[in-house]
Amino acid sequence: MSTAIHDIGYRHYDGPRLGRGQTLRALYTHNLRALFGLGRGAKAKIIPFALAAFLLLPALADVAIKAIVKEAQFLIPMAAYGYGFQPLIAIFLAALAPVVASREIRYRSVPLYFSRPVGPWDFVAAKFGAFATALVLLVGVPVTVMYVGFLLTRSSLIEAAQQGGGFGSVEDIPTVAGITGDWALALLGVVLLALVLSSFALLVAAFTPRRGFGVAAVIALYLISNVVVGIVQGISQDRGAWDVAAWMNLFTPFNLVYSVQVALFDAESEPLIAVPDTAMGLTGLLLCVLVVAGSLAALHARYRKAGA
């Protein structure tokens, strides 16, 4: 592959070349840095870091409550963190999906990438990987902070509970092994959430390259699916159709992932209006896989067309 470096006839290069892995890694880091505005001006950093800080705040508050007030109960269950703060995640998705997915299309620079040994799949994989990583960091870091905060304060929490004082009994405080399991399952949920949300948001943003419209399109999908599902769930519950209400969970991205977490990963069912059973969880998981695979295939087609 001597075409990888422009050979315009002055001096040849016959030395070793970094392979496809390095290409992918370079694209991946570039996209991840662009997402958080690293290597760009301060203005590009404000929105991602402000949203990340907003999302971290409740976790820090939780640790502070554990350390100072000795309340063992979590402010919000670790597994439900993404579900509970979904407006912030949705804004992050909407604001930053166009940063990754639309720019090259808007400025018609995709063909420049594809004139190199970079294929549409490399391109899509790097963007998807970067955006999913950003989302895992966005939600996973606060969850991990809560977990570490619990481990650090656990002995003092037990001490406080032993002295009484209305903090619940010692038996209610989870063991280290128990909380580690919860944390691992919560992280699994975070990864699933990141995969589903990032693939779909990138797809929507790639089809609305005009500035501002990509943001609006992503958020519109989130809001509309939420409100329609909410209305239908409310009505089906009034009529006693609990099954219908539970199945409706599969039609909004956050409820879909959280239903899978409740049904398969042992998450608390309380935030959901209608509790899904295992069959719904498995269907939900299948739907997640289909969403990710379908979105990536469509993204591939989109970039191949843009690069032609």
Place this chain on the structure above:
Amino acid sequence: MNVTIAALTLRGMLGRRRAVLLFVLPAVLLVLSAVLAFTGNDSLGVSTGVLEGFGMVVLLPLIALIVGTGVIGPEIDDGQIMYVLTKPIPRGSVILTKYVCAVGLITAFAALPILVSGVLLLGPGSDVPWAFAVGAVQGGVVYGAVFLALAVLSRNAVTIGLIYALVWESMIGGFIAGSRNLSIQSWAMSSVDELTTASTVEVDSSVATALVLALLTTLVALGLAVRRLSTLTLATAD
């Protein structure tokens, strides 16, 4: 007001593929209302729930955000605004024209669908659809001005508008009742409450205060937009 600018703005908003979003969002509301009416789920409670929860909380801010920023944002981004600004047209007139276009589009794509879906659900005899339509126009007048000003002030207008609508109006408004006194959405809802006798619409703030605050916000936003457009420097892309 300038007819040429208005025509260009409308063509920019409605031309080509980008108008799809403007048509799809109200269509979802209309289809949902039609299905609910057809299946007999059109009690007063459900209907006002749909009109408020979907119409006023989701559709109106979304359409206003797309339209309010869309009438001027893209032109500033790609530099086309220079062709307008180099003509001897007062900046105030440019903003006013864009603003009138925005309010017209918000009325057509948010207030009108809300009215139609209210009529679908409750029939033409009820005063609820009309109250919601008037509330939506009022909300559109304020939202339009604020988002237009945002689009002139910042290149991240859509994101900032979203943070306002989702975090301030929906999230914080849900927890802290006092923040609702400073929310465009509840100003609009207090007008709806004033105009309808339906017991399922209940807002606690006074309509007079809401109207004054709404008018003040609109004027300040438009004034800011004009001032900023007078000293606009074109930034480089992204």
